[in-house]
Amino acid sequence: xxxRGILIVVSGxxxxxxxxxxxxxxxxxxxxxxxxxxxxxxxxxxxEIHGREYFFLSRDEFEKMIAKDELIEYAKYxxxxxxxxxxxxxxxLEEGKDVILEIEIQGALNIKKMFPDxxxxxxxPPDADELRRRLVGRGTETMDVxxxxxxxxxxxAEGMENYDYLIVNDSLDECVREMHAIIQGEHRRTSRxxxxxxxxxxxxxxxxxxx
Amino acid sequence: xxxRGILIVVSGxxxxxxxxxxxxxxxxxxxxxxxxxxxxxxxxxxxEIHGREYFFLSRDEFEKMIAKDELIEYAKYxxxxxxxxxxxxxxxLEEGKDVILEIEIQGALNIKKMFPDxxxxxxxPPDADELRRRLVGRGTETMDVxxxxxxxxxxxAEGMENYDYLIVNDSLDECVREMHAIIQGEHRRTSRxxxxxxxxxxxxxxxxxxx
Numbered sequence: 001x002x003x004r005g006i007l008i009v010v011s012g013x014x015x016x017x018x019x020x021x022x023x024x025x026x027x028x029x030x031x032x033x034x035x036x037x038x039x040x041x042x043x044x045x046x047x048e049i050h051g052r053e054y055f056f057l058s059r060d061e062f063e064k065m066i067a068k069d070e071l072i073e074y075a076k077y078x079x080x081x082x083x084x085x086x087x088x089x090x091x092x093l094e095e096g097k098d099v100i101l102e103i104e105i106q107g108a109l110n111i112k113k114m115f116p117d118x119x120x121x122x123x124x125p126p127d128a129d130e131l132r133r134r135l136v137g138r139g140t141e142t143m144d145v146x147x148x149x150x151x152x153x154x155x156x157a158e159g160m161e162n163y164d165y166l167i168v169n170d171s172l173d174e175c176v177r178e179m180h181a182i183i184q185g186e187h188r189r190t191s192r193x194x195x196x197x198x199x200x201x202x203x204x205x206x207x208x209x210x211x
Numbered sequence: 212x213x214x215r216g217i218l219i220v221v222s223g224x225x226x227x228x229x230x231x232x233x234x235x236x237x238x239x240x241x242x243x244x245x246x247x248x249x250x251x252x253x254x255x256x257x258x259e260i261h262g263r264e265y266f267f268l269s270r271d272e273f274e275k276m277i278a279k280d281e282l283i284e285y286a287k288y289x290x291x292x293x294x295x296x297x298x299x300x301x302x303x304l305e306e307g308k309d310v311i312l313e314i315e316i317q318g319a320l321n322i323k324k325m326f327p328d329x330x331x332x333x334x335x336p337p338d339a340d341e342l343r344r345r346l347v348g349r350g351t352e353t354m355d356v357x358x359x360x361x362x363x364x365x366x367x368a369e370g371m372e373n374y375d376y377l378i379v380n381d382s383l384d385e386c387v388r389e390m391h392a393i394i395q396g397e398h399r400r401t402s403r404x405x406x407x408x409x410x411x412x413x414x415x416x417x418x419x420x421x422x
Contacts, residue, residue, distance in 0.1 A: 132414065150419050154415050157415055160412070165399045167399070178396075182396040185397075186396075188378070190373075199339055200368060207347075
């Protein structure tokens with residue numbers, strides 16, 4: 001029997017290099033991970049492909065999925081729905097793959113409530129100075145742009161302490177290895193191996209009885 | 212400022228290769244770990260060296276350490292005291308080293324109660340069959356020997372589910388690397404990085420105020 005995969009939620013600061021990190025992780029360990037693609041009712045932007053960035057659905061299609069409980073979580077931002085289709089996630093977890101959802105804080109906390117075993121990872125630059133540099137840029141941005149990035153970062157930092165691990169993105173290569181190591185380590189958590197513990201204990205009792 | 216080390220408790224089945232594993236881990240990453248040596252009032256066995264296997268103390272010396280709160284935990288088995296001297300552990304944690312205590316279940320749970328941040332690792336063979344082979348041996352053991360090993364293994368398995376991680380010792384080399392990766396991953400736990408989270412949040416608020 002194959003060990004079931006772990007449901008992994010990845011959030012983080014904009015400009016933390018989260019996207020590149022995910023891409024690299026999935027390429028390097030493609031047999032271990034599966035990336036869940038969200039569904040949304042917002043219109044595709046240029047270059048976005050149905051089934052890659054998002055599944056682009058009509059409002060009606062989306063609401064049908066809600067009604068049939070086909071989403072493991074969903075939320076509405078600015079008149080548009082965003083959600084995570086259940087079927088793909090379940091199928092990949094069953095196959096033993098760790099399934100990665102790249103979603104924001106509110107969705108992440110909803111997931112954790114429904115799936116207490118979900119692993120929440122937060123991607124962050126190595127320190128506040130570096131975060132500041134990424135927010136402020138090279139002095140070529142308008143005040144408005146900086147202000148809006150700042151507001152966004154404050155929102156993103158809001159629930160940081162509810163995540164299980166901080167993924168500190170300093171060097172990409174090292175960060176990918178570290179993220180993989182953290183996830184692999186989680187597979188060894190006693191709380192994820194209750195069956196193993198139960199089996200060893202039963203076996204010992206049985207052996208004792210045989211003596 | 213150096214990050215404080217993690218207090219690590221290692222327990223496991225006799226014959227799980229725990230001793231070899233610790234030795235290898237400490238050799239391979241000697242700048243990262245420190246092994247705490249226990250104090251005891253039992254007499255040294257042949258080949259045991261004061262300060263290496265144990266600090267061998269008189270009952271009077273041991274009880275003075277208890278009275279002065281110089282032990283972070285202690286227990287009495289079969290008329291002898293066993294305990295963990297506080298000074299060495301504190302000094303090494305301050306230096307940023309992860310300090311390893313090799314102790315049994317009761318001591319481990321005492322540590323966890325007093326130091327909720329302690330990391331509890333349990334070393335086990337890969338499955339019950341392998342454990343059975345190690346217990347029963349090659350058919351050359353007396354029934355008494357097997358029975359006493361079996362009893363001991365049952366006791367050792369008792370609190371397994373209270374440990375944070377299972378360290379599955381199949382191949383030594385891989386197991387050492389995995390154990391190291393698990394411990395390094397733990398350093399990234401959000402709960403161990405409250406200062407970092409606080410600082411980033413404060414910095415963001417400050418930057419926002421400056422705009």
